[in-house]
Amino acid sequence: MMDSAPLPDDPAAAADPLVRVENLTCAYGRNVVLRNVSFEVPRGEVLTILGGSGCGKSTLLKHMIGLEQPAKGRIWLGGQELTAATGSARRRILASFGVAYQAGALFGSMSVLENVMLPLAEHSELDPPARELVARLKLREVGLEQYADYATAELSGGMQKRAAIARALALDPAILFLDEPSAGLDPVTSAELDALILRLSRALSLTFIVVTHELASIFTIADRALMLDKQEKGIIAVGRPQDLRDHHPDPRVTRFFRRGEETPV
Template sequence: MDVIQVDNVTCAYGRNVVLKDINLTVTEGEILTILGGSGCGKSTLLKHMIGLETPRKGHVLIKGENLTRATGDERRRILSQFGVAYQSGALFGSMSVLENVMLPLQSYTHLTPDAQELVARLKLRQVGLEQFADYLPSALSGGMQKRAAIARALALDPAILFLDEPSAGLDPITSAELDALIIRLARVLGLTFVVVTHELASIFAIADRAIMLDKKNKGIIAEGTPADLRDHHPDERVTRFFRRGAV
């Protein structure tokens, strides 16, 4: 079952067309990675998929519902079906980790404060941070901040999680631990992931399928498993991306 459909989407800022006529589907339970060089439009595509930006043309559907056209309560309902963890974590520094995770519950539910706290603590437990609920984000390591952001993204029990460069700035060990968390959440909870990344180790660790964007083509130039793209794709830009650093 397709849970995300990107239907003939063009992304543009003024006269600058970043991506043109993008068609993409993501199936239930899949971990899809979005790849490409700097400036190719990875984050732009993600912003359009989560409704932060409106396509110049085309539509984004979440579980069959048109996010692009939705307004008001309908839009809020569609937005509540997925969670987002940004590259920086985007945690509020003046609030505890627990308070950060409670924010979506305060905005999208009618739960009592006690119930909100209970749910938030359960989400922190899922990412291994239950003992750090009362800490400020500044007291956490970079990897722990990423985990806290994922816990907040899980607060509303979404079926889909969008992650923007989750391994950015992390050492290899911490990055591998985060990859293991993503795989566990996908397999145990049945979540669908869309992950923007350029980290080869993470791509091969987590991705069921990858798409590669290209700045010059303004679109998708490759799609498949990471191994197939590395070993069998005819486009030199694709194989060069996957084999960079090889000796």
């Protein structure tokens, strides 16, 4: 099992990490899901977290965004230790990143625009006209400016994912966490969402941490992939997806990336 992701010859390891996870152990009672997990994510990287069912992908994400407290270990986001922060310091850290959940988690009683304005109302001192202006700009960034006044139920699945990303962008975060963004989407819509992630990463210098099992997305968006394993309770591989597919010595890794299917080069 690998406890530390960046290797000495990994170019990503040379950059100052925007995200650092150190000796993280995640447990629910006596059930240990992840043990002594360590890795770093440099600024501007798109890192995908992947692995089989029950390997701890969602558990790791919940700990990284502060929904769960670790049994052991530390997490830094933007140089600030989330795991030790309390009160207003913790709230500032939580406001420094964005999250788009698998199901979108949009409020059906609000319009698309109102959903995107919500973080601004909660975490900024902008007046309502300024909040609306910022929200409309975020919707423009994801290609939904003409749908601002729609009810969320009127949007397609792919558009709801885009609206969730726009809301996650509302506070101009440096880090964006995405939970299974392509889940439930057809291949064309999924590819369009992948293109959006890449464009936002490059245009805004955003760091993305994406939980996904979709091979097409992994090969399209990921600078590096981090693979978890249920039996090992931790990381068994990290690196460029193509390298993990073609050269990794662990058959569990190559099986995951090949799965009997033809994968992009």
